[in-house]
Amino acid sequence: MITFEGAAKVYPDGTVAVAGLDLTVETAKTTVFVGPSGSGKTTSLRMINRMVEPTGGTVRIDGADIREQDPSRLRRSIGYVIQQAGLFPHRTVLDNIATVPLLLGWRRGKARARAAELMELVGLEPAQAKRYPHQLSGGQQQRVGVARALAADPPILLMDEPFSAVDPIVRTSLQDELIRLQRELNKTIVFVTHDIDEAVRLGDRIAVFRPGGELAQYDTPERLLAEPVDGFVESFIGYDRGVRRLSFFPASALSLREDVVFDDEDRVERALTTVGDGGEPWALVVDGDRLPMGWVSAAQLLREPTGVPLGTLELAPYGHTFDVGTDSLRAALDAAVLSPAGRAVGVDDEGRVVGVVSQEDLGAALWSVAE
Ligand SMILES: Nc1ncnc2c1ncn2[C@@H]1O[C@H](COP(=O)(O)OP(=O)(O)OP(=O)(O)O)[C@@H](O)[C@H]1O
Ligand SMILES: [Mg+2]
Missing domain, CATH: 3.10.580.10 (CBS-domain)
Incomplete structure (x- = not known):
C-alpha cells in the first residue's frame, strides 16, 4: 500500500505542481493517475520513488515513511517505465533488461537468464535479444521497457505514459498484454495517462487530477463514469461516458x-x-x-x-x-x-x-x- 498524506510539491519559482495529495494506492491493484497536462501526475508518481522530494506531507510504502529509506535502494525496489521506454541505446535488448539485476550484484549468467525469461513474458522473440533499441519498433521498445522494469521482480511498478508514443493498434495490444501480465504478477501498479479510455481499461481505481495539482476524484472506473463529482471531471471524461459505461455490464x-x-x-x-x-x-x-x-x-x-x-x-x-x-x-x-x-x-x-x-x-x- 502506498499512502500520500498531504503530499505537496511547490517548486522554487512558486509553481504548485501537487497541492496536498491524500490518496491510498492499494497493493496488487492497478491505480491510474489521469488528468490534463501539467496537473501534477508525473510529479506525484515520482514522489513514490523519491525522484521528486515533496515540499510538504509524507509518502509511505506499507506504512514506512520513504524519507527514511535510501533513495537508490528504494528505486531499485520499484520498477519504472517511461514514454519511449528510455532504453540505453548502446546496450542490447538483453543487457537493457538485465541492468537492474546486475546493479543488484547478480551474476551475469543469472541476470541474462532472467532477462531471457522476461522477454518471453512480455512477448518478445528470443531472436531480438541481441538487437539494439533502434532496431526495434516502438511497441517492441515499450515491451523491453516493461521487461526491464520487472527484471528484479519489484513489488511496485510505476508507469508514466508508457504507451502514448505508439499507434492506437499497438497501444491496444500493449494494454492487453499489461492486463494479462498483471493477472499473473499482481504488482502494485501506478500508471499515468492523459487518456481516459486507457485509464478505464487498465485501472482498478482511477485518480483524476485537475489543473493546480489537485485530486478531483478517486474512484473505480465504473463509479467515475456513472457519477463524476463535478463539471470538470464530467467534461474530462467526455460526453459519451454513458456509452463507455456500458462496457461494465455483460451482454x-x-x-x-x-x-x-x-x-x-x-x-x-x-x-x-x-x-x-x-x-x-x-x-x-x-x-x-x-x-x-x-x-x-x-x-x-x-x-x-x-x-x-x-x-x-x-x-x-x-x-x-x-x-x-x-x-x-x-x-x-x-x-x-x-x-x-x-x-x-x-x-x-x-x-x-x-x-x-x-x-x-x-x-x-x-x-x-x-x-
Ligand atoms: N522542475 C520544475 N520546476 C518548476 N516547475 C515544474 C518543474 N517540474 C514540473 N513543473 C511544473 O509542475 C506542474 C506539474 O507537472 P507534471 O509534470 O507533474 O504534470 P503532468 O500532469 O505529468 O503533465 P503532462 O501530462 O504534461 O506530463 C506543471 O505546471 C509543470 O510545469
Ligand atoms: Mg507527465
Whole structure:
C-alpha cells in the first residue's frame, strides 16, 4: 500500500505542481493517475520513488515513511517505465533488461537468464535479444521497457505514459498484454495517462487530477463514469461516458429473441408468421450450422412468393455480431447501431446465432442499467 498524506510539491519559482495529495494506492491493484497536462501526475508518481522530494506531507510504502529509506535502494525496489521506454541505446535488448539485476550484484549468467525469461513474458522473440533499441519498433521498445522494469521482480511498478508514443493498434495490444501480465504478477501498479479510455481499461481505481495539482476524484472506473463529482471531471471524461459505461455490464443480461431467427431452408410463408404486417420488421436468416447469413425485411417478405426458401433471397448484411458470453452491453449496442436492421445478432463462442436483440429491448436494458 502506498499512502500520500498531504503530499505537496511547490517548486522554487512558486509553481504548485501537487497541492496536498491524500490518496491510498492499494497493493496488487492497478491505480491510474489521469488528468490534463501539467496537473501534477508525473510529479506525484515520482514522489513514490523519491525522484521528486515533496515540499510538504509524507509518502509511505506499507506504512514506512520513504524519507527514511535510501533513495537508490528504494528505486531499485520499484520498477519504472517511461514514454519511449528510455532504453540505453548502446546496450542490447538483453543487457537493457538485465541492468537492474546486475546493479543488484547478480551474476551475469543469472541476470541474462532472467532477462531471457522476461522477454518471453512480455512477448518478445528470443531472436531480438541481441538487437539494439533502434532496431526495434516502438511497441517492441515499450515491451523491453516493461521487461526491464520487472527484471528484479519489484513489488511496485510505476508507469508514466508508457504507451502514448505508439499507434492506437499497438497501444491496444500493449494494454492487453499489461492486463494479462498483471493477472499473473499482481504488482502494485501506478500508471499515468492523459487518456481516459486507457485509464478505464487498465485501472482498478482511477485518480483524476485537475489543473493546480489537485485530486478531483478517486474512484473505480465504473463509479467515475456513472457519477463524476463535478463539471470538470464530467467534461474530462467526455460526453459519451454513458456509452463507455456500458462496457461494465455483460451482454448476457439481455434477453434475446429467437422467434425472428429462421433457417435458410425455411419458406417465406414461415417467416411471415412472426415477421410482416403489424409484426416484427426484420427476420434473421441462418445457415444449417446456425451461422448468420443476413437480414430480410418484412417489406421484402411481403413482396416475395410465399414458397421461396429464405436462403435464396437477397439478404442485407448482418454486420458484426456480439458474443453473448463474453461481450458487454457496449458491444451489443455497437452491433445494433451498425446493423441495417437496427438489431444486434448475439452469437455463442463458435459464432452460432443465439438470438437477436432489438433496439427497444436494448433501450430497456440500458435504461435499467442507467438507474
Ligand atoms: N522542475 C520544475 N520546476 C518548476 N516547475 C515544474 C518543474 N517540474 C514540473 N513543473 C511544473 O509542475 C506542474 C506539474 O507537472 P507534471 O509534470 O507533474 O504534470 P503532468 O500532469 O505529468 O503533465 P503532462 O501530462 O504534461 O506530463 C506543471 O505546471 C509543470 O510545469
Ligand atoms: Mg507527465
